[in-house]
């Protein structure tokens with residue numbers, strides 16, 4: 001087969017395959033220990049392609065742990081096409097097993113989970129999925145392939161928002177899917193080509209440049225994130241710190257994660273939205289912004305002052321502040337937090 005008949009393996013049209021995009025696909029496949037990789041125009045393009053490809057009328061998707069908001073919104077949208085879903089926030093295996101159904105086709109994992117950074121036993125959940133005939137998919141954006149290699153633990157597919165740490169400089173939007181040749185070929189023809197979320201070669205070049213410094217950046221995100229998490233853990237105006245290093249599951253930490261990213265959250269000693277907003281507004285080095293994983297530090301709260309129901313459903317305390325620790329240095333960032341605490 002050649003030309004358009006093998007669009008996944010020929011350079012006949014950039015929507016299908018492009019040499020610059022192919023270069024980062026080879027790198028990420030190797031880093032994740034996967035046979036094949038497809039880069040797409042965004043993390044959401046990757047997530048959409050996977051869910052469109054692996055579900056049909058009557059399928060069920062099980063989301064394990066706190067999941068990225070837009071992924072859940074997409075699942076909500078898929079209910080209009082006859083695809084059902086459930087969310088399990090109790091990360092114990094019994095609760096997860098009980099939520100699996102005969103028609104579950106995908107078990108979607110985030111570990112650490114969005115906003116609360118709780119861990120799930122990735123290997124055991126993947127095993128449960130396999131026993132029940134479902135595919136296990138993980139959003140590995142937080143860990144990057146350097147700190148967690150889920151395919152080695154039996155997960156079938158890894159998705160990434162390369163927009164975050166892989167790009168690393170908040171100047172590119174990209175996503176990726178990694179897994180077996182067979183699954184990637186299926187996703188390529190069933191969903192990726194038809195949805196059309198192709199990554200352009202110039203953006204692929206930016207991701208490639210980001211990948212070159214990924215190890216160095218992740219080491220600093222790891223070290224400075226830990227310093228700041230420990231500082232917060234000892235602060236009298238902080239109730240709890242949600243960082244995997246301070247989590248209750250030490251065995252999981254040892255086997256699953258080789259390091260910690262710089263994104264985590266903590267609960268201020270308040271339930272008041274204006275106090276949370278004022279705390280964030282007083283910060284100078286931590287700027288307010290969505291996204292994460294770049295060189296500049298960011299702070300935001302999942303509490304918007306109007307979404308108490310959502311926070312309760314996701315078990316997120318109203319005093320939660322999420323930090324993306326950048327590369328400015330832990331000392332300066334702690335001083336910045338200190339200044340804001342003084343007025344708190």
Ligand SMILES: *Cc1c(COP(=O)(O)O)cnc(C)c1O
Pocket residue numbers: 041042043044045068114139141142160161162163164173174175291
């Ligand atoms: C940002 C993000 C995504 C989506 O990535 P985009 O490139 O913004 O579409 C997916 N998953 C997680 C965990 C994210 O933080």
